[in-house]
Amino acid sequence: MTLPAAAPLFDADVAVIGLGAVGSSAAWRLAVRGLDVLGFEQFEPGHAWGGSTGRTRLFRVACLEHPGLTPIARRARDLWRELEDESGRPLFHETGGLMIGPPDSHIIEGTLRAAEAHGLPVERLDGDEIASRFPAHARLDPGDIGVWDPEAGILRPEAAIIAAAESARTAGADLHIGVRVVAIDPDDDGVTVRTERSAYRVRSVAITAGPWIARFVPHLPLTPHRVVMTWFRARDGHEATLDTLPVFIRSVPGRDTWIWGHGAMAGTDGDTGADHVDGFDGSDGFDAKVGPEFDGPFPADDPDAIDRLVHPGETDGISDLVAATFPDLDPEPSGTTTCIMTHTPDGQFVVGPTAHPRVVVGGGCSGHSFKHASALGELVAQSIAGETAFTDAAFLDPRRFQAG
Numbered sequence: 506m507t508l509p510a511a512a513p514l515f516d517a518d519v520a521v522i523g524l525g526a527v528g529s530s531a532a533w534r535l536a537v538r539g540l541d542v543l544g545f546e547q548f549e550p551g552h553a554w555g556g557s558t559g560r561t562r563l564f565r566v567a568c569l570e571h572p573g574l575t576p577i578a579r580r581a582r583d584l585w586r587e588l589e590d591e592s593g594r595p596l597f598h599e600t601g602g603l604m605i606g607p608p609d610s611h612i613i614e615g616t617l618r619a620a621e622a623h624g625l626p627v628e629r630l631d632g633d634e635i636a637s638r639f640p641a642h643a644r645l646d647p648g649d650i651g652v653w654d655p656e657a658g659i660l661r662p663e664a665a666i667i668a669a670a671e672s673a674r675t676a677g678a679d680l681h682i683g684v685r686v687v688a689i690d691p692d693d694d695g696v697t698v699r700t701e702r703s704a705y706r707v708r709s710v711a712i713t714a715g716p717w718i719a720r721f722v723p724h725l726p727l728t729p730h731r732v733v734m735t736w737f738r739a740r741d742g743h744e745a746t747l748d749t750l751p752v753f754i755r756s757v758p759g760r761d762t763w764i765w766g767h768g769a770m771a772g773t774d775g776d777t778g779a780d781h782v783d784g785f786d787g788s789d790g791f792d793a794k795v796g797p798e799f800d801g802p803f804p805a806d807d808p809d810a811i812d813r814l815v816h817p818g819e820t821d822g823i824s825d826l827v828a829a830t831f832p833d834l835d836p837e838p839s840g841t842t843t844c845i846m847t848h849t850p851d852g853q854f855v856v857g858p859t860a861h862p863r864v865v866v867g868g869g870c871s872g873h874s875f876k877h878a879s880a881l882g883e884l885v886a887q888s889i890a891g892e893t894a895f896t897d898a899a900f901l902d903p904r905r906f907q908a909g
């Protein structure tokens with residue numbers, strides 16, 4: 506008598522839930538390790554409805570948020586470059602970046618702390634040097650100084666996510682696009698992942714669901730909230746390109762707040778591959794982008810129900826800050842869109858195992874994770890593969906919020 510073959514215990518080694526910035530990279534980094542990967546994305550890679558829309562993201566190596574982020578940014582840059590080579594898409598433009606503020610401000614102190622910790626080749630500029638080298642930033646408060654980070658630049662988020670998902674597929678990941686995971690049930694032996702139509706049995710899960718992450722790990726203090734992004738054009742006869750206005754984070758003259766952004770780029774540098782994304786006009790170019798400090802309190806918005814319209818008056822605040830800082834820019838926005846930011850209480854990400862060792866998370870963007878996302882995917886993959894992390898990422902351990 507021949508017995509029927511036993512059903513395999515597992516459909517895959519690991520399921521990655523959410524193929525946005527961190528998840529597409531996690532799927533890629535898991536698959537290149539030879540693990541059997543199932544990926545789930547409720548929309549499509551590079552879509553406009555999560556935390557990674559808006560054409561550009563700032564990249565910095567002198568990370569003012571925490572010196573431990575510098576090695577993550579550097580590893581991420583290597584991985585973005587690898588994805589550029591694999592996809593043929595331009596993903597990272599190194600422009601250098603200027604941080605401006607009083608010497609005792611978080612912007613300056615944090616940037617210098619990271620630079621000193623890692624011996625980064627930053628330059629310290631006084632007000633006169635800022636005004637002569639970067640005339641767009643000539644409006645300064647007395648005593649403001651600058652720190653130039655030559656390794657800063659911009660990333661193309663939608664295209665980078667598409668490229669990571671493609672590389673994950675090439676490495677063997679089985680990606681289910683347009684499929685929403687509705688529940689996970691972890692136990693001692695594995696995890697059952699349920700979609701609207703099917704159930705899958707895997708050894709581990711990576712929860713990389715961005716603004717939706719708290720649905721799966723509600724005990725983690727992650728707060729999604731709606732943000733409006735704004736673009737601006739140079740006034741007639743003036744210029745505000747990436748050359749004259751490279752990446753910046755700076756204090757606003759006469760105000761107790763700061764802004765971030767970069768200049769415009771003409772749409773001539775090749776195909777990012779993201780022109781199917783809602784809001785793209787088919788060109789790779791963009792106007793100058795300026796955004797405000799996000800200083801909380803952060804209201805919890807349901808990511809499925811956030812208002813995607815930008816209403817009259819909503820951009821008056823940022824227009825006022827642009828008018829106070831950049832005389833060359835028309836303070837009336839040339840474009841707007843909404844995006845979702847996900848905050849943690851300490852402003853750092855959550856990357857690593859939860860109280861359940863088979864459930865690993867990668868998220869909690871806190872407004873500064875895109876630059877690191879490829880390396881956060883690597884950390885997620887290392888955690889699941891049982892490898893030693895490429896850098897000390899204990900400050901990102903999700904279990905810091907679970908003590909007691």
Ligand SMILES: Cc1cc2nc3c(=O)[nH]c(=O)nc-3n(C[C@H](O)[C@H](O)[C@H](O)COP(=O)(O)OP(=O)(O)OC[C@H]3O[C@@H](n4cnc5c(N)ncnc54)[C@H](O)[C@@H]3O)c2cc1C
Pocket residue numbers: 522523524525526527528545546547548554555556557558561562563564684685686687713714715716717718732733734796844845846867868869870871872873874875876877878
């Ligand atoms: C306005 C703004 C400006 C920012 N500026 C910068 C910057 O300059 N530099 C920087 O480094 N960072 C910046 N950030 C942060 C950065 O963009 C985000 O941290 C990052 O893109 C979020 O990545 P994520 O992978 O966590 O989330 P996402 O990219 O949103 O990915 C989550 C994915 O999970 C999917 N998903 C969710 N639930 C499910 C489910 N149940 N089933 C299947 N799929 C699911 C979603 O559809 C989505 O694709 C900014 C963020 C915002 C909002």
